[in-house]
Amino acid sequence: MRPPVLRVGALRNSMKEILEQAEQEALQALASAKDQPAVEGLRTRFLGRKGLVTQCLRQIPSVPPEQRPAMGRLANEVKQRLDQAFQAVLSHLEAHRRPAGALDVTLAGRSFARGRLHPITQTTKRVCEIFLRLGFQTVEGPNVELDYYNFEALNIPKDHPARDMQDTFYVSDDVVLRTHTSPMQIRVMEKQPPPVRIIAPGKVYRCDSDVTHTPMFHQLEGLMVGDNISFGDLKGILTVFVHQMFDPETSLRFRPSFFPFTEPSAEVDIRCVMCRGRGCRVCSNTGWLEVLGAGMVHPAVFEMVHYDTDRYTGFAFGMGIERIAMLKYGIDDIRKFYENDIRFLEQF
């Protein structure tokens, strides 16, 4: 780059202007200088032998004497300031020099394929872990179940209107796809005397299909039987569960309901986790979400498994895993769980 030529005629009038302009120009150019050669080029251009500032210094003698000291000072100051500026940039560049063979560390790394657990599995595990910490044992049982375990032993005889509460898939007159995980209460109590403290997660089936129902879904059943187990204890255990599953501030509401195999029975609502009770679409503006069914084990059920109803009491509860998962993950259509779209599954 050729250094600019200083025209002396112009200089007389405004050496000051020229110096100020030169300084500004130099600093601007320096700000966009990317590497050492660029900075050196600028230094030559402004401070080199034929540089603008050098030329000004050389012209000092031809400045009128009364201006000479001031002009000389100014020219030296500009030279000094620019010198410092160039030096600062050079040392910065030196400090941030790219080592030989440097890699582009911003390129994506070689990724490892990572699979995901189904959100239903993840939710079930979280629920189970909470109850495991409370001393509940996990048990599993058949999906295809005898009418006896699914209904009769749970105090739901044939021709009982409570059968309407559940649309049942039949395999034969006496065999159904279990409509709830409650048959596990009977299967466990038939085999073991109290105390009992179990949870039974698993698939259940009902002939129903829409935005809020799939013909197969997951439930988790809980059962605790022993001496002096009370409704207050049921409230306590479920409160611990809700507080650990959602958050410790979540309030619960127990209200009377009906299940043939519990008495008293309760529905358990929690404060809407979406709107915190202000009312929204998810809770149908009630501020509450129904998440659990529960109650004290009906004496008729104890009689079925030959437990001493005078001595033992117990509670049972059940929840829909999908319901919990939908609330936890903000999923609005239950069918998404079974479409197995990888773009859905990979979100969890």
Added chain:
Amino acid sequence: MPMKASLSWLREYVDIDAGAQILADALTMVGLEVETMVDRYAYLVDVVVGRIVDVTSHPEGPGLSVCKVDTGKEMRSIVCGATNVRKGHFVPVALPGAHLPTDQKIAVGRIRGEVSEGMLCSEAELALGTEGGGVLLLPETARPGDTLATVLGLSDPVIECGITPNRSDCLSIIGIAREVAAIFKKPLTYPDVRLPEGKEPIDTVASVTVDAPDHCPRYVARVLSDVRIGPSPFWMQDRLRSVGLRPINNVVDVTNFVMMEVGQPLHAFDFDHLAENRIVVRTAGTGQVFTTLDGAQRELPADALMICDGKRPVALAGIMGGLDSEIEEGTKRVLIESAYFNPITIRRTAKRLGLSTESSHRFERGVDPAGTVRAADRAAQLMVELAGGSLAAGVIDAHPKPTPKQVIDLSVRRTNRLLGTSLGQAQIASHLRSVELSVEVLDEDRLTVTPPGFRVDLRRPEDLMEEVARLNGYDQIPTTLPVSQVVAFKEEKGLEVRDRLREILVGCGFSETISYSFIGRNHCDMLLLADDDVRRRMLPILNPLTEDQDMMRTSLLPGLLTTMLKNSTQRNENLRVFEIGKVFYESGRGPLPDEVEMVSGLWTGARRERAWHSKEYEVDFYDIKGVVETLCAGLGVSPVRFSAAEEREIPHLRPGRAADVFVGKSRLGSVGQVAPQVLENYDLKRSAYCFDVNFDILVGLMKTEKMARPIPRFPSTTRDLALILEDAVETQSILDFFGRQDQPLIEKVEVFDVYTGAPVPTGKKSVALRLTYQSFERSLTDSEVNEIQASLTDKTLKQFDAQLPVK
């Protein structure tokens, strides 16, 4: 079927001063979950007061006038046909957008050329009365623009309660009012029933014979003569409409009204249509057809309970009346039926016929056998009031099977033990009495409780404990944690294995899917299963939702292949998915099928997607085999062997790319490439690999205990051996051969290269092996290792008819 109740109707029986929302919340908290609450007059939202400022007659429409109406915000021009419109009148104006109960939707339009921006309404058009002749005139104190509901003070919230199957007593307004009275500690006022009975004794007019006392424990009848059938008065129609019933005529309306009021379904027969003036209650018998009053001909189950006259059936007991004995315009004499039918009888028939009515809904759940006479009386009283006529003296009460009174002993101590409360005896007694249970104190602990007839759900002490709990408030029960014995238990092995298995597969890049347990029967063909394949022993569902969900699955593969299809149509071409779940085989042994848990996986598309550092590689057989090896190794299942499957042995896999997986003698499952025909059957284009492993066997084989082995202190040394041998020789057989050599210094043998093509002759391959020698006692010398290696090389060449490569 939810139960509706308007606040105004409830107020007939209990003096409620609480607001509707408070009432709704309180009902929910005693177990009558209020599902919705809507003001009955919500439809009046777009009806406002208008002042008529000018009336001119319609230039084109004789009898019509064009009114200028001040509706507060603006002046509207409205065409009206009523003759009572005068300047200065205040009238209701339905604004455009209003939707009236007569199903009129109001919009701006032109009537014979004149713009009409709304409608001036009559009482009938607003469903506020029966007067339809002229526009409803409002008091002049009203202000134009005010809503009509405000001016007339119209507000009547209707709550809709979900009634659980045990609470049939709440399928009535009085039932709900009783709960309200108990909650707010107010008295419940029953309607005053006074009967203007005539002289003629009913026994001389009619008779009732119950031939099926088990099905019909009680049948009560009353007879009215000289009734005049006509529309009910407005108050009656209004009450019925408020709970969603359609008014029909005065007599029928009364039966519906009383059913809603007290919960006892009634039926009114045209008495002159009852042959021999008598009622016979019996079962239908085989092959009967009956026309119900909805006009449908129904084939009756043999055990259906029928109400008959002297000759033929006239009603399907408790469900629906017959067409032939319906109350009509000309009906003169009426027989009122108020019966108690066996809930199971009614439910069976209703279910069988797929017919559910307000009546059957109540009978199925149990009505009050003791309330039948009272309900008949109430109906008779209202019919006389509404339809005139005279009432025969007395009531026929056929009561062949009285319901025994329930007497329940309740212990205060046990109540508190079950609930976790410390309620006093007096408190408990008072809660029970508040819902009309009669309570006697036996001693300081025990109460003797007799529930009223309408509480069919109260049979055991626990039922009473629930009454106490809910009336005292579930929220009043202290929240505690159980004090209980510690029980040590061991988690079932399967649970632990399943968790580990999931983690291993996720680590291999596989995502978990869940498919329905039911599939269509065509999947067996789609998987090319042989006729005698065990997976054809599918368990059918008798009432499937759809045809493609009519069988319990016998394999997880259809789910995975369907998942692949669904994803490929979404352009998700690269897929690594697995499922762990049960399959079901008809066992032929007991009523229940064999449930076997399987784990299956499918891999299609890229092993590694194209990236800046790598080409895209398509997944192949050894990828999927590696997954199976990894999962076995991860679970400590060994030794695993893969053996080439016979041509048609694993029908869903491509011949030559299919292997059986064995652990010892147990066959764990299969692995390989999905057969092209199977892909085609599932409409899939891209090749796919899958494994299918029996989880239950895997669990049985898993080693949970691990023992540490010493690590050798001396260095190992390796020797390579390259063999040219027949292409068909399986490398496994070479490894097995080395295994059989009983050479303790050989630590391991690995295949590190396989090569075909020049210079290896056609039909042959080159296999390169690396042998690792190791001693735990000393460092091995070159010469001793060389000696073993040389001898092994010789033996190997002979065994496999192999050559060493030409150097």
